[in-house]
Amino acid sequence: MNRPTLRDVAQAAGVHPATVSRALNPQTRQLVNADTAQRVLRTARSLGYRPNPFARTLKTARSATVGLVIPDLTNPLFPPIVRGLEDVLGTAGYGVWVVNTDNDEQREAAAIESLRARNVDGYVLATARLNHPLIDELAAENVPVLLVNRRTERADIPSVTPDDASGVALAMRHLVELGHRRIVHLAGPQSLSTGYQRLRAFRYALHDHGLPDAPELVVECESFTEDAGAKAVQRLLDDDVEFTAVLAGNDLLAVGCYDALEERGLSCPADVSVVGFNDTRFMDKLHPPLTTVRIPHYDIGAEAARLLLEGLNQPQRHARSVLLPLSLVVRASTAPPAPRTRAT
């Protein structure tokens, strides 16, 4: 009546459970007579046999399960990453536990602890903190660890990250070609790896184009939110900083920038060009549609899965990291600067 077990199949097929186990496992099938194997396969199917993953894991000590740690699933960045990861890990027979940390140290510790309790075979860390003791702690457990969206100093930990630097370069080239010379960067929090990387890339780009690295052209926002973006631009305007273009650390900051501009009666792109980062959904429906750097989130997840699988299958393999190329989506928020700098 209950779910059939290996012994049930064995009994029905008239063989020993061990034989059924080997017949059912493609790896060991050649150890059993071909006819017997066929018979076992058939009776297993006819009984509707499904192996009990818990018994198997108990015996083999591998759970066919990996843990994914993200700040917040509700952040539109992550769902595509999660899907990419699940899609490729799923076809490899792995399940994924997703835990949210809300960027809270306590919750993060609890989340990781829950993954440990569940005996995951590997970890994917997509939280934003730049450095973290947990990374070392996990790596010491001799379980594959993979970083997403950020890197660490430790070169032995593989990671998959968007190539923020070249994304910023793309955006800057676009603005410079349009004729902009005074470009503001709305930098994200410098404690977050994306915030940090993009600001650095911004400075490099300035240098590459022979533009001055004026300190007033960089505002560090305390968070990646619309509010922070709006406040930053308001401050810029209040301080009479001259600029004709804004490179926002991400789309949310760009949206905040839109708000501040509108509030001050400035028009985009006539007065100020704006470019975002991420190509979040609906950015093409903004007014004007936002020019932004697109990040292949799904591919990031998928690539992370592939790298993790490598680590799972051949633990001794040399750690490998990948950098994913980005592209610039030019829409209507960028245009040549007005002939004269706007009146202050």
Add this chain to the structure above:
Amino acid sequence: MNRPTLRDVAQAAGVHPATVSRALNPQTRQLVNADTAQRVLRTARSLGYRPNPFARTLKTARSATVGLVIPDLTNPLFPPIVRGLEDVLGTAGYGVWVVNTDNDEQREAAAIESLRARNVDGYVLATARLNHPLIDELAAENVPVLLVNRRTERADIPSVTPDDASGVALAMRHLVELGHRRIVHLAGPQSLSTGYQRLRAFRYALHDHGLPDAPELVVECESFTEDAGAKAVQRLLDDDVEFTAVLAGNDLLAVGCYDALEERGLSCPADVSVVGFNDTRFMDKLHPPLTTVRIPHYDIGAEAARLLLEGLNQPQRHARSVLLPLSLVVRASTAPPAPRTRAT
């Protein structure tokens, strides 16, 4: 060296493993001497003991795990639902397996099969199909099943759904009070429960307000997408149907409507008022900001978790369903109709 087991703790504490097991389980702790329990607790902690969930599940046949079936995590509807569910199930000690079906029958079957293989203790079904043999199949397995976002004829299956009917009523009342009499409904696919429910509610509202139920005022879109919404409105305009307001089946259709309106040189809300459904993120950044019906997605997930827990803890309990109230978020896409119907 390896992760400590119950026997290790037992040995270290000088007691039998069974005693450790009972001491560690709050349910059975009173069976063991208080001092012994304390000692066991301490040595367990000092050894860093973590119970092996697989061994436990193998023995108890309960996996402390539930399966959540959704169409696509990438649809902004679902992340908050998932988080709501995970947050409350998580504190109750349950893990959640999330599987995506992409509204594909095959993938759905495979997804459910994978959940079965993992011995989940309960299912939450949030897929859109109106009726489904799987529902009966699962219910027959004597495992709690909970429906989210849709209901079925079977009254014995609990569900948590947004109160679409009253949401539609809210929106309609708003439009009617503004003075609109010819209101179009961009209906979603009638094979989806949300599409179906909202259209029905639309008709009721028409009746309640004494408005004629003119067939040309309802367009069924073949999917909940911007394209479909745009096409529907184009057709309406091509057919010279007169209307001053649009109630879209969801926000995406409303966005499509915006596109079509703009393309034809009509302005919202001056020429046509638009109201959406869901209050998807960034709907407040549209131009104009969209008036829409807000659905408490996170609460839906949380409530679903609570109901499922009830089913898990007391299987004989009578099935209970809940309907969550919605609210109307009035923004700038709705206004009184122009004095005269727009020229055709």
Add this chain to the structure above:
DNA sequence: ACCAAGACTACAAACGATTGTATTCAGACG
């Protein structure tokens, strides 16, 4: 001083798979 009752704790059998080793058996060979 003996016995019953209780309070603890130990024993041992599961749960359902995997896997190293032992067994069986048929055929080959000297």
Add this chain to the structure above:
DNA sequence: CGTCTGAATACAATCGTTTGTAGTCTTGGT
């Protein structure tokens, strides 16, 4: 005809818990 070999299968231990039952030891009542 006995021995050996190798293929195929059976046996049995094991993974780490949980839990019914049996055992031990106090304690108190008579």
